[in-house]
Every structure is written in structure tokens, then in C-alpha cells.
Amino acid sequence: xxxxxxxxxxxxxxxxxxxxxxxxxxxxxxxxxxxxxxxxxxxxxxxxxxxxxxxxxxxxxxxxxxxxxxxxxxxxxxxxxxxxxxxxxxxxxxxxxxxxxxxxxxxxxxxxxxxxxxxxxxxxxxxxxxxxxxxxxxxxxxxxxxxxxxxxxxxxxxxxxxxxxxxxxxxxxxxxxxxxxxxxxxxxxxxxxxxxxxxxxxxxxxxxxxxxxxxxxxxxxxxxxxxxxxxxxxx
Amino acid sequence: xxxxxxxxxxxxxxxxxxxxxxxxxxxxxxxxxxxxxxxxxxxxxxxxxxxxxxxxxxxxxxxxxxxxxxxxxxxxxxxxxxxxxxxxxxxxxxxxxxxxxxxxxxxxxxxxxxxxxxxxxxxxxxxxxxxxxxxxxxxxxxxxxxxxxxxxxxxxxxxxxxxxxxxxxxxxxxxxxxxxxxxxxxxxxxxxxxxxxxxxxxxxxxxxxxxxxxxxxxxxxxxxxxxxxxxxxxx
Numbered sequence: 344x345x346x347x348x349x350x351x352x353x354x355x356x357x358x359x360x361x362x363x364x365x366x367x368x369x370x371x372x373x374x375x376x377x378x379x380x381x382x383x384x385x386x387x388x389x390x391x392x393x394x395x396x397x398x399x400x401x402x403x404x405x406x407x408x409x410x411x412x413x414x415x416x417x418x419x420x421x422x423x424x425x426x427x428x429x430x431x432x433x434x435x436x437x438x439x440x441x442x443x444x445x446x447x448x449x450x451x452x453x454x455x456x457x458x459x460x461x462x463x464x465x466x467x468x469x470x471x472x473x474x475x476x477x478x479x480x481x482x483x484x485x486x487x488x489x490x491x492x493x494x495x496x497x498x499x500x501x502x503x504x505x506x507x508x509x510x511x512x513x514x515x516x517x518x519x520x521x522x523x524x525x526x527x528x529x530x531x532x533x534x535x536x537x538x539x540x541x542x543x544x545x546x547x548x549x550x551x552x553x554x555x556x557x558x559x560x561x562x563x564x565x566x567x568x569x570x571x572x573x574x575x576x577x578x
Numbered sequence: 579x580x581x582x583x584x585x586x587x588x589x590x591x592x593x594x595x596x597x598x599x600x601x602x603x604x605x606x607x608x609x610x611x612x613x614x615x616x617x618x619x620x621x622x623x624x625x626x627x628x629x630x631x632x633x634x635x636x637x638x639x640x641x642x643x644x645x646x647x648x649x650x651x652x653x654x655x656x657x658x659x660x661x662x663x664x665x666x667x668x669x670x671x672x673x674x675x676x677x678x679x680x681x682x683x684x685x686x687x688x689x690x691x692x693x694x695x696x697x698x699x700x701x702x703x704x705x706x707x708x709x710x711x712x713x714x715x716x717x718x719x720x721x722x723x724x725x726x727x728x729x730x731x732x733x734x735x736x737x738x739x740x741x742x743x744x745x746x747x748x749x750x751x752x753x754x755x756x757x758x759x760x761x762x763x764x765x766x767x768x769x770x771x772x773x774x775x776x777x778x779x780x781x782x783x784x785x786x787x788x789x790x791x792x793x794x795x796x797x798x799x800x801x802x803x804x805x806x807x808x809x810x811x812x813x
Contacts, residue, residue, distance in 0.1 A: 345798050416796040439803055482797040561651040562717040563580050568674055571806040 344370050346384040346483040347395060348476055349409065354387075361385070361395060363405040371397075371405050385409050386485035415485045416444065419578035420530040422507055424449040424499075426537040427456045427492075428566055430465040434474050435567050441478025441488050443574050449503070451493040455539035461494060500548045507532045513554030516573055517541060518563070520556030523576045531577050535569055579605050581619040581718040582630060583711055584644065589622075596620070596630060598640040606632075606640050620644050621720035650720040651679065654813035655765040657742055659684040659734075661772040662691045662727075663801055665700040669709050670802050676713025676723050678809050684738070686728040690774035696729060735783045742767045748789030751808055752781060753798070755791030758811045766812050770804055 344367070353361045363371070371377050377397050385395035385407065392415055395407035423445045428436060433450070440448050452461070464470060475487050493499035504513070511530040514523070517540065534549060541549075546556070559572060579602070588596045598606070606612050612632050620630035620642065627650055630642035658680045663671060668685070675683050687696070699705060710722050728734035739748070746765040749758070752775065769784060776784075781791070794807060 439800075442797060442799055442803065443807075444797060481800055484797065562677065562679060562719065564677055565674075565716055568677065568806055571803055572678075572810040575807040575810045 344374070344480045346386050346392065346480050346485075347371065347407075348386050348388055348480050348485060349395075350388050354409070359409055360398065361407045361409050363407075364403060368403070368405045372400060372402075377405075383407065384483065385411075386415065386479075386483070387411050389486050391415070392483065392485055416483070418446040418486065418488075419444045419574065420511075421445060421574060421577045422447045422449065422511065422532045423535075423570065423574070424451060424504070424507070424532055425535040425566065425570060426451055426453040427460045428537070429457075429460065430463040432565075432567055433460075433463070433465055434470075436570055437471060437474035437490070438478040438481070439567065439571055440574070441475040441484070442482035443478075443571070444482065444484065444578070445488050445574065446486075447507075448488050448490045449493060449499070449507070450490065451499040452496050453537050453545055454496070454542045455537040466492060496545065497548075500545075500552060504532070504549075504552050508553060513549065513552060514557050514573070514577065515541070515546070515549045515554045516559070516569055517546060517556040518558050519546075520558040522560060523557045523573070528577060533570075533573050533577055535566060535573065538566060579609070579715045581621050581627065581715050581720075582606065582642075583621050583623055583715050583720060584630075585623050589644070594644055595633065596642045596644050598642075599638060603638070603640045607635060607637075612640075618642065619718065620646075621650065621714075621718070622646055624721050626650070627718065627720055651718070653681040653721065653723075654679045654809065655746075656680060656809060656812045657682045657684065657746065657767045658770075658805065658809070659686060659739070659742070659767055660770040660801065660805060661686055661688040662695045663772070664692075664695065665698040667800075667802055668695075668698070668700050669705075671805055672706060672709035672725070673713040673716070674802065674806060675809070676710040676719070677717035678713075678806070679717070679719065679813070680723050680809065681721075682742075683723050683725045684728060684734070684742070685725065686734040687731050688772050688780055689731070689777045690772040701727060731780065732783075735780075735787060739767070739784075739787050743788060748784065748787060749792050749808070749812065750776070750781070750784045750789045751794070751804055752776060752791040753793050754781075755793040757795060758792045758808070763812060768805075768808050768812055770801060770808065773801060 386392040391411035392413045393411035395409040399406040515534040621627040626646035627648045628646035630644040634641040750769040
């Protein structure tokens, strides 16, 4: 936790003090091993970053005097659209995408996605939010990415995707594509399929929507690695 | 498992048949759900890749007729040197580095590495090998990277590193460095510190050895994400 992310509700009304219990309190107590007087990096959710001076740290509560002055770092110009993954992989991808500064994440269905994944509790808003917050706390950012789930492929590719592609290139990760070149940077929608890849029908739909295919050479990477590799090449 | 990696000992002597039990057998049985006659991608450890035709698949054994024809994909020209991490992170880094085609991995001690990490069972050769094999099976490669552990920082930086730097740039990931540019490709030793970063003395030693510092902007990434980002920028 390189930054303690505070929600508006963590601020004691009409004061510049924050009061924390639960995970963040426990982390500051046991990992940071902070003491009264210590100064921690803090950020206000969707707002500025600053410092928090520890006023009181008990077994159950952390009270800080907080002040906010700096803007959070800019987001990358890349929207991430990725086929739904196994729950533990989904968690890591959400966390990593938030840490890398992705402003918008779309999770969609594809033929080779196991249908049961859609019943996972990790899709619940509170679970999603938890992973995003962990990513922001790691990277020192305050602005939560938006996450949209598309349970059916066709409405995603026909209705949602064209809007996302306004002013952005669409890049589909697929072994048949040419490797991304150094000119890959700039506004983009980065589309990554399930572990087994897209089926031909799905690739045709993406091409019809104006996307290009981009490969990464002969190696097949896990989805979470591919997300990081493509994000770092695009941004 | 996009490729079944076979050791020489998996080949039935004087035949072109392989006999598997254990993890790989279970994976082919329950995940691939293969049947006699099916053809799987196989590779011979440190050798060529090819196909295996399933002859027999019982609850305990898999027998395949195997033939090898293709060379494995080339390795990247980057040696990875990374400070020892928490065991679960170490596992993922080993797997990812093997999948991304790193030929040589050095794991070293640094001040902000918890000493207890050095007692972890994940450093045992069989455990390390398991993660490397998983990475190769994912990426379709046959050549195991070498892994060297350096339990003391000074001998690593003073004695081992200069040899590694013969004909290679040394790039140390550090927030104080300039972002890596598009000209970052080519033979390199990529050096990544512990979660808390290097201490000034350690950075001085790397600079004295001829390394440069390279940053990634304002975001602080987890070690495993930083490894993937830097590898994809360098190769």
C-alpha cells in the first residue's frame, strides 16, 4: 500500500481528519508499523493526493490529520476489453489494469469463456471495487476505473464497441496478427480473448468493426501477462 | 498447457513412444480430455518440438507416439536479475520469465528483502524447475532458463554482474530513472529491486558497474508487473 485511499465517508464531517478501521487500519498497523506523528501518503477517492499525519493508532482505529494538494497521475489512453477469466485471474487483471492507469475496463463473454465464470462472486461490485482499490493503492492513484460487464458477445461487439472505437484504434490480440510496432502508442481499445483464443466468427466481428489484429510472436502468454505486455506496448 | 514438455526419461527406451503419469497425465485427461488418436503439441526438454499421437490414455497413464521436427522459438536477448520476492510472487515471476523467453534468471539479495524469504521451500531446485516447466508449457518452448541464486548482494554486484554485463547494457528499474525509450531493445541485463526499492548504496553499486537507471513514470508497479513491463519494453 503505497497510498492510503480514502473515501469521502472516511473523513470526519467538518474536520480535516480521517478515521479508518478494517483492512487499511490493519495494514498501517502491522505492515507500515506506523506511530503517532508518522506521515503517510494518502489520496481522496476520485480526488487529490496528499499526506496524512497519524494522530492516533490503536488496535482498532487509525486517526489521521489529512491534507490534499497533488493531482493523481494521468491515466493511459487505452481502454481494456478482455474476455471473462477464471476468478483468481480476473482479480489480478483488475488490480493490474487499475495500477497501470487504465481508465475503463470492459469484460465480455466469448465462445471459449466457461459459462460458469459468470456466476462467480468476484463479479460482485464490492469485490470488483476491492481489486481496483488495491491496484490504486499500489500505484499511487485515486481515480477508480469504470468496469462494465457484457454477458453477451454480440451486443458487446455490435452496440458497445463502436462507441468505444470513436477516435480510438481497436487492437485485437491474436497470434495471427503482426507484432505491434513502436508506433502503437495513442488512444486505443485493446481487446484480449479467452485462454483458448477467439473463434473465427468473433475475429470477423472485430475486423468488421474496424479493429486490427496484433500478435506477439510465437509465444502464447497467459491472459494476465498478455494484458500487461499489450498495455505497456500501447501506452 | 499448450505443449506437453517431455524429459528424456519420459521416452520408452529404443522407441518413439512417451509414457506419462502424474501432473501432465492428469492435465491431458481432465483438461484436454484427449482420446486415443488425438494429436497433442509436445516438446523434448532442451530439444525440438513436435506432435504426440495418443495411443493409450487410462486413469493412470498416457502413452503417445511422438515425433519432433521444429526448433523452439528464439529466446529474448535479456537476462533478468531480480531481488528475491515473497514465495508466491517468486513462483509467478519464474513462470512468466520462462514463458516470455528469458534465457537466464538471477535472483539476488538486497537490503529490503526479508531475510526469511531465503528459507522458503520454493527455492528448492525441484520447485523452481516446476515453475519454469509451467512457463514453457504455456508459451510452447522447450529450453529451460538457468536460474542462479545470489544470497549476498556484494558478491553478486561486484563479481557476478560484471561478467553478465559483457556485451550487454545494464538497466536498473528505479523511479528516479528516465522512462525507457523505443531504442531500449537489444542485449541487456534487466535489474529489478524488492518491493521497497533499492537503497542508495545499492544504486551506487549498480551505477559503478556501468548500469543506467530506468523509470516507468509516476506509477509504482508490483514486482511481477514491473518484470513483464520491462521485459516487453526491452525485447
